[in-house]
Amino acid sequence: MFPDSGIHPATAVTSGWRVRAFFREPVTLTVGFALGGLLAVFVLLPILQVITFPPLQDYLHLPENSRWMRATSNTFRMVLLSTCTSTLVGFLYALAMTRPDFPARGFFRLVAVLPLFSPPFTIGFSYLLMFGRFGVITHGLFGLEVSILGWWSLWVVQTLSNFPYAALAIERALAATPPTLEAAARDLGGGWLAIFRTITLPLARPAVAGAALLVAIYVLADFANPLIIGGDFPLLATEAWYRIDGWGDLRGATLLAATLLPPAVLLFVAERYWVSRRTYAVIGGRGSSLDRPPMPGLLKWFLLAFCGMIAGLILSLYFGVVAGAFTRTWGVDWTPTLAQWYVALTKADHIRNSLVFAAAAGLCGTVLATIAAYLVDQKAFPAWRLLDALCVLPAAVPGVFFGIGYLLVFNRPGVPLAGTALVLILAFTFHNLPFSYQIARAGLAQIHQHMADAAADLGAFRFRILWDVHLRLIFPACVAAWTTAFVNSVTNLSIAVFLVAGGNQVATFSILGLIGDNRLEAASAVTTALLFVTLGVVAAAWRFSRGARVIPGVLSG
Amino acid sequence: MRRQSLMLIGVVLSATALSLVGLAEAQQKIVIYAAQDEKTTNEMTRMFTEETKIGTEVIRVAAAGTLATRIRAEKAAPRADIFMGGSVEFHEPLATDGLVLPYRSPVVEQAKIDPAYVSPQNYWHGFFVNSLVIILNPERFQREIASVGIAKPKTWDDLLNPVYRKKVIAGNPATCGGAYIFSALQIFRQGGEAQGFDWLKKLDGQILQYTPTCPGTITLVTRGEGVAGITWADDSIEAMLEKQPIEVIFPPDTGAEIGGISIIKGGPNPEGAKKWVDFALGKKAQALKTELGFTYPVRADVDPPKNVPPLSAIRLGKYDRKFAIENRDRLTKKWEAEIGSKR
Numbered sequence: 001m002f003p004d005s006g007i008h009p010a011t012a013v014t015s016g017w018r019v020r021a022f023f024r025e026p027v028t029l030t031v032g033f034a035l036g037g038l039l040a041v042f043v044l045l046p047i048l049q050v051i052t053f054p055p056l057q058d059y060l061h062l063p064e065n066s067r068w069m070r071a072t073s074n075t076f077r078m079v080l081l082s083t084c085t086s087t088l089v090g091f092l093y094a095l096a097m098t099r100p101d102f103p104a105r106g107f108f109r110l111v112a113v114l115p116l117f118s119p120p121f122t123i124g125f126s127y128l129l130m131f132g133r134f135g136v137i138t139h140g141l142f143g144l145e146v147s148i149l150g151w152w153s154l155w156v157v158q159t160l161s162n163f164p165y166a167a168l169a170i171e172r173a174l175a176a177t178p179p180t181l182e183a184a185a186r187d188l189g190g191g192w193l194a195i196f197r198t199i200t201l202p203l204a205r206p207a208v209a210g211a212a213l214l215v216a217i218y219v220l221a222d223f224a225n226p227l228i229i230g231g232d233f234p235l236l237a238t239e240a241w242y243r244i245d246g247w248g249d250l251r252g253a254t255l256l257a258a259t260l261l262p263p264a265v266l267l268f269v270a271e272r273y274w275v276s277r278r279t280y281a282v283i284g285g286r287g288s289s290l291d292r293p294p295m296p297g298l299l300k301w302f303l304l305a306f307c308g309m310i311a312g313l314i315l316s317l318y319f320g321v322v323a324g325a326f327t328r329t330w331g332v333d334w335t336p337t338l339a340q341w342y343v344a345l346t347k348a349d350h351i352r353n354s355l356v357f358a359a360a361a362g363l364c365g366t367v368l369a370t371i372a373a374y375l376v377d378q379k380a381f382p383a384w385r386l387l388d389a390l391c392v393l394p395a396a397v398p399g400v401f402f403g404i405g406y407l408l409v410f411n412r413p414g415v416p417l418a419g420t421a422l423v424l425i426l427a428f429t430f431h432n433l434p435f436s437y438q439i440a441r442a443g444l445a446q447i448h449q450h451m452a453d454a455a456a457d458l459g460a461f462r463f464r465i466l467w468d469v470h471l472r473l474i475f476p477a478c479v480a481a482w483t484t485a486f487v488n489s490v491t492n493l494s495i496a497v498f499l500v501a502g503g504n505q506v507a508t509f510s511i512l513g514l515i516g517d518n519r520l521e522a523a524s525a526v527t528t529a530l531l532f533v534t535l536g537v538v539a540a541a542w543r544f545s546r547g548a549r550v551i552p553g554v555l556s557g
Numbered sequence: 558m559r560r561q562s563l564m565l566i567g568v569v570l571s572a573t574a575l576s577l578v579g580l581a582e583a584q585q586k587i588v589i590y591a592a593q594d595e596k597t598t599n600e601m602t603r604m605f606t607e608e609t610k611i612g613t614e615v616i617r618v619a620a621a622g623t624l625a626t627r628i629r630a631e632k633a634a635p636r637a638d639i640f641m642g643g644s645v646e647f648h649e650p651l652a653t654d655g656l657v658l659p660y661r662s663p664v665v666e667q668a669k670i671d672p673a674y675v676s677p678q679n680y681w682h683g684f685f686v687n688s689l690v691i692i693l694n695p696e697r698f699q700r701e702i703a704s705v706g707i708a709k710p711k712t713w714d715d716l717l718n719p720v721y722r723k724k725v726i727a728g729n730p731a732t733c734g735g736a737y738i739f740s741a742l743q744i745f746r747q748g749g750e751a752q753g754f755d756w757l758k759k760l761d762g763q764i765l766q767y768t769p770t771c772p773g774t775i776t777l778v779t780r781g782e783g784v785a786g787i788t789w790a791d792d793s794i795e796a797m798l799e800k801q802p803i804e805v806i807f808p809p810d811t812g813a814e815i816g817g818i819s820i821i822k823g824g825p826n827p828e829g830a831k832k833w834v835d836f837a838l839g840k841k842a843q844a845l846k847t848e849l850g851f852t853y854p855v856r857a858d859v860d861p862p863k864n865v866p867p868l869s870a871i872r873l874g875k876y877d878r879k880f881a882i883e884n885r886d887r888l889t890k891k892w893e894a895e896i897g898s899k900r
Binding site: 066067132133134135145147148232247248332500503505513514515516518519520522 | 770781
């Protein structure tokens with residue numbers, strides 16, 4: 001970006017000037033404070049409530065509860081294992097995606113992105129059907145009998161569910177490696193291994209570390225998969241849920257959720273300040289004048305086999321869910337039937353709720369994020385650093401924590417918001433704010449300051465500039481932000497499960513109920529319906545925004 | 558492009574706003590917390606709305622403990638009108654804590670319902686009877702148990718056979734009503750609380766997993782994750798008729814539940830709630846529940862379910878329901894402390 005040439009009201013030179021300058025824009029100040037107030041009430045307050053709810057001696061007595069200590073160690077074990085494998089799989093996948101001589105990249109990319117659009121337990125639930133002891137694949141095809149309950153199948157499911165985040169983040173970094181460097185290395189006589197070792201890997205290292213930290217946060221907060229196939233394997237997130245579900249024990253639940261926060265914040269801070277270069281760029285096509293050198297044949301076949309296996313696994317799991325929606329009794333009676341859709345139809349209200357709440361949350365989130373990103377980008381608000389931190393803070397907070405926090409603060413009897421659609425919408429809005437915020441900031445960062453200066457010279461006040469200048473240019477980014485928030489809200493379970501009441505049930509909660517009722521086929525039908533509608537909305541939004549591809553859920557970059 | 562985008566945004570905004578308004582629309586309705594299966598609940602609510610023109614809003618979770626906990630959590634501002642399903646062991650403690658509106662339905666006199674099925678203080682009405690069963694996965698049983706010469710389990714004690722180690726699935730007594738009744742049953746069978754808990758600890762060695770819902774047991778056994786399971790007869794028979802791989806055994810000293818309905822005090826629509834109670838005890842609803850739910854009706858003039866042994870053939874073990882009701886909290890906490898948290 002070019003250096004700022006003129007004196008701009010908000011980036012003035014001396015501090016005295018600056019303070020007076022802020023007071024010249026009362027509207028901006030008011031908006032900024034209003035935003036700050038909203039963030040304080042809907043982000044900070046729930047977090048503080050959860051942390052302070054259990055009395056201090058509960059924290060001190062935590063080591064005495066053996067099951068909870070095991071939950072803690074299990075959670076860390078899964079974070080370690082699943083993060084390593086997800087990052088590894090993601091790296092190999094990304095490597096394949098960035099080689100122009102790799103066949104059918106579009107197909108592989110599509111398959112990798114699929115887990116990001118579906119309800120979080122889709123893979124776990126289908127795993128039960130396809131790879132269980134009498135699963136269609138493990139038993140039907142291979143005649144094996146492997147129990148799926150327990151931590152190692154959770155490991156597989158978490159890897160498959162989370163590697164797309166790693167793959168996408170690493171792919172971007174690998175694609176940014178200039179092919180000219182690789183070509184130069186080849187000219188100097190380096191073989192493929194030397195190029196990989198000295199150029200590709202070092203340049204990708206920050207992205208790999210960043211992807212690992214990102215995946216770690218998701219695994220830490222994973223709720224839906226352990227619920228379905230975790231068996232009796234205690235984990236912090238699910239134990240917090242069981243305390244409330246079975247015992248109404250808010251003290252125990254908040255204690256367990258609070259234990260999740262320090263590692264999540266640590267990972268988040270590490271990712272943001274240590275690793276991330278904070279390159280806010282919306283993905284567009286990145287052409288290069290030079291083609292990448294072709295891969296050695298052995299590597300190409302290995303990558304093809306590997307990606308093929310991963311893609312095959314994912315497709316088989318999705319086949320499991322979709323097929324389950326159309327059969328009479330899964331695995332036993334394969335007669336095709338539409339009977340399951342009759343049950344799905346009774347859940348139409350819940351599916352509608354999911355879509356409407358997610359759309360509303362996306363809208364609120366995008367509006368708030370755009371305004372906040374604008375204020376921070378222009379440094380137009382005295383406490384812009386605080387605003388920036390508050391906007392990104394929810395990314396460090398696991399969904400379960402957020403859900404319990406909102407339950408404590410807003411879903412209490414007596415509070416007018418309690419049990420309404422609004423409390424869910426607000427929870428979704430603020431939980432997904434960081435994603436929308438990052439995308440908006442990335443978009444705004446690409447707009448040169450001179451245009452805003454020109455508009456200011458012509459007499460426009462700050463928000464007129466936002467509307468007339470910036471918004472037009474970052475509109476695709478806003479649509480991308482809305483889409484991200486939409487998909488994340490539609491597929492969310494960990495927050496919804498704590499906040500649903502009679503009037504605001506969402507589809508993911510219903511699916512959980514159907515699975516608990518041993519109605520796996522009906523659960524498949526509702527999951528399939530939800531999946532296709534989500535994909536439809538995303539496709540429509542993508543067309544609408546003319547191809548600004550930002551994949552949901554990626555935090556930085 | 559600008560006009561189109563603005564129009565599209567306008568459309569999306571209005572659609573969202575209209576939907577939200579539509580959701581907020583008040584309509585004569587009742588809110589039901591149902592610990593009952595999907596099919597029966599859907600049909601019952603549909604029939605009720607047809608008859609009375611009152612809408613229903615249902616939270617259906619196959620775990621009575623979960624719903625009772627929810628009702629307790631909401632006691633300062635109850636959101637539900639009716640708590641339905643789950644044995645009366647879960648309804649009575651709510652009543653003792655003052656969370657239930659006493660009501661005696663006129664249908665009780667009209668249909669001459671057995672007084673055992675109605676709370677003497679009018680706290681709850683029983684609307685079905687159901688018993689506990691042992692379920693087996695036929696293929697795994699054949700391969701792993703029958704092959705070593707052990708016969709099919711006939712009583713609960715047969716499940717303590719070391720060959721079943723880590724092969725049995727049961728429910729968690731905190732959330733799932735059947736599991737609580739099963740645990741309480743052992744206290745009466747063994748002749749004392751300490752002996753009952755000793756037996757449960759022995760069983761714990763056999764258990765692979767405690768599921769949060771009772772039907773969850775069936776899911777795992779039919780998928781072959783467990784060889785045997787302990788759950789309710791109605792869900793098991795239904796799974797069997799759907800040709801899921803399951804075998805159902807009625808042990809001679811089994812437990813039974815009286816499925817209850819109670820009206821929650823302070824709910825939004827108590828008059829509608831009373832109509833629901835009358836409806837559920839009516840002949841049509843009882844016939845529906847029996848046919849779709851595979852449970853025994855409380856009315857004498859409704860046929861028992863097909864495909865299920867008659868109620869007279871079920872041999873119930875000694876069971877002091879009053880003790881089970883009064884001590885539910887204490888016994889569940891004891892189970893969690895001595896068995897649940899050790900896993």
